[in-house]
Each structure stands twice: as structure tokens, then as C-alpha cells.
Amino acid sequence: MLPTPxxxxxxxxxxxxxxxxxxxxxxQWKKIEAAAG
Structure with a gap:
């Protein structure tokens, strides 16, 4: 498990x-970018 800042x-x-x-x-980057707006 890694802490995520x-x-x-x-x-x-x-x-x-x-x-x-x-x-x-x-x-995974696409999902992060989509969530970031």
C-alpha cells in the first residue's frame, strides 16, 4: 500500500x-485527466 498525496x-x-x-x-492517465476536469 502506498500513501497518495x-x-x-x-x-x-x-x-x-x-x-x-x-x-x-x-x-490510467486518461482516467486521471478526466477526473481532474
Whole structure:
């Protein structure tokens, strides 16, 4: 289980994930972008 820092800014989410070296599939990114509005 990984803690997920909350953010309302997509670029901050990308920075947080880069810091943790998390890899998402293109489909997962689409879902995140859709949820971010």
C-alpha cells in the first residue's frame, strides 16, 4: 500500500509521481485527466 498525496493540480500530481518513480499506463492517465476536469 502506498500513501497518495492529495493535489488539485495535475502538474503537482505528475511531480509527486515522478518523485516516487510510479509508472502509469496511458489509460490510467486518461482516467486521471478526466477526473481532474
Amino acid at each position: 492529495g493535489t488539485a493540480n495535475l502538474s503537482h500530481l505528475e511531480e509527486n509521481m515522478a518523485a516516487e518513480k510510479i509508472q502509469l499506463s496511458p489509460e
